[in-house]
Amino acid sequence: MDFVKRTIELALQNVEEGGRPFACIVTRDGEVIAESPNLVAQTSDPTAHEEVLAIREACKLLQTEHLLDCEIYILASPCPMCLGALYYCSPKKVIYVTTREDYAPYYKDDRKYFELETFYDEYSKSIDKRRLPMVQQEEVDSIKVYQRWRELNNQSK
Numbered sequence: 429m430d431f432v433k434r435t436i437e438l439a440l441q442n443v444e445e446g447g448r449p450f451a452c453i454v455t456r457d458g459e460v461i462a463e464s465p466n467l468v469a470q471t472s473d474p475t476a477h478e479e480v481l482a483i484r485e486a487c488k489l490l491q492t493e494h495l496l497d498c499e500i501y502i503l504a505s506p507c508p509m510c511l512g513a514l515y516y517c518s519p520k521k522v523i524y525v526t527t528r529e530d531y532a533p534y535y536k537d538d539r540k541y542f543e544l545e546t547f548y549d550e551y552s553k554s555i556d557k558r559r560l561p562m563v564q565q566e567e568v569d570s571i572k573v574y575q576r577w578r579e580l581n582n583q584s585k
């Protein structure tokens with residue numbers, strides 16, 4: 429199977445069904461383990477990106493949170509959320525078909541605190557310079573959660 433063509437096909441089918449123009453396929457040893465289109469439009473879930481959904485399905489199926497021997501195909505270069513998810517599952521390789529620059533003339537997804545074009549720039553700023561209001565509210569008891577976790581999990585430093 430041509431995984432790039434399958435990724436395009438899956439995304440195009442999603443567009444025809446009212447979904448957004450993105451899809452992801454997780455493969456291992458030349459076989460599809462899991463695949464998903466973007467389901468944000470269908471579910472009103474802003475985290476229902478194709479990478480997150482396909483990674484979840486693959487991990488559930490393979491009973492692991494590490495997709496070390498998998499290759500992941502995505503139609504577009506990932507957003508920061510999905511890039512994070514890709515780092516967490518640590519696949520052998522990520523193959524993307526289009527770049528943000530390629531599809532920018534046809535697709536917009538601007539939000540209150542970012543535009544697709546500025547998303548990565550936003551992340552590289554210090555917290556007080558970002559558009560998303562975010563503050564730390566310290567509490568001494570919070571560290572007890574981690575201390576307890578360490579007690580129960582015998583983690584050595």
Ligand SMILES: [Zn+2]
Pocket residue numbers: 477478479506507508509510511
């Ligand atoms: Zn994403």
